[in-house]
Amino acid sequence: MMKNYNIKILFGSNVREFRHNKGISQEKLAELSGLHRTYISDVERGSRSISLDNIKKIANALEIEVFKLFIFNEEDHYD
Amino acid sequence: MMKNYNIKILFGSNVREFRHNKGISQEKLAELSGLHRTYISDVERGSRSISLDNIKKIANALEIEVFKLFIFNEEDHYD
DNA sequence: CTGTGACTTTTAGTCCGTG
DNA sequence: ACACGGACTAAAAGTCACA
Numbered sequence: 569m570m571k572n573y574n575i576k577i578l579f580g581s582n583v584r585e586f587r588h589n590k591g592i593s594q595e596k597l598a599e600l601s602g603l604h605r606t607y608i609s610d611v612e613r614g615s616r617s618i619s620l621d622n623i624k625k626i627a628n629a630l631e632i633e634v635f636k637l638f639i640f641n642e643e644d645h646y647d
Numbered sequence: 648m649m650k651n652y653n654i655k656i657l658f659g660s661n662v663r664e665f666r667h668n669k670g671i672s673q674e675k676l677a678e679l680s681g682l683h684r685t686y687i688s689d690v691e692r693g694s695r696s697i698s699l700d701n702i703k704k705i706a707n708a709l710e711i712e713v714f715k716l717f718i719f720n721e722e723d724h725y726d
Numbered sequence: 727c728t729g730t731g732a733c734t735t736t737t738a739g740t741c742c743g744t745g
Numbered sequence: 746a747c748a749c750g751g752a753c754t755a756a757a758a759g760t761c762a763c764a
Binding site (some may be wrong): 683 | 737739741
């Protein structure tokens with residue numbers, strides 16, 4: 569079972585991937601989610617332990633279900 | 648698409664369900680996760696916007712993957 | 727367009743209790 | 746064994762200037 573990985577890195581990597589899929593900038597995602605541009609940057613790089621309410625704002629802005637931001641991609645290692 | 652639900656209620660309900668499945672008390676979950684007993688109580692009732700690092704601690708304590716705590720149960724309504 | 731350090735305000739999270 | 750409150754401390758939220 570996956571237990572020792574950095575969840576902030578996993579989450580941030582997934583946000584970045586879905587954002588790229590949507591073809592938008594961090595600034596656009598910030599605008600859509602109502603969060604600050606630099607905050608999005610921090611989250612994507614895994615340097616913020618973001619909480620539930622903001623996790624949901626980002627998922628809504630990306631138009632995806634929240635759980636998808638926690639799916640582990642076997643090709644990557646999150647540490 | 649599910650967009651207007653309370654993620655704190657969804658998360659808390661799922662924590663409670665998995666905890667019951669495991670047959671342990673809030674106090675035991677608090678001990679296993681390294682969080683405070685009153686905080687677990689608050690989280691399960693959806694009154695706290697818990698952050699990533701602690702979300703992971705709870706998933707680890709429940710011995711489940713993090714994403715499972717965000718799965719929406721169609722039978723319930725989280726508001 | 728994004729990364730980062732520094733910063734203030736707000737909330738997450740703890741610890742004491744009660745019924 | 747759990748809900749809930751008050752008071753507190755640690756950490757997240759939120760913003761900015763600059764690279």
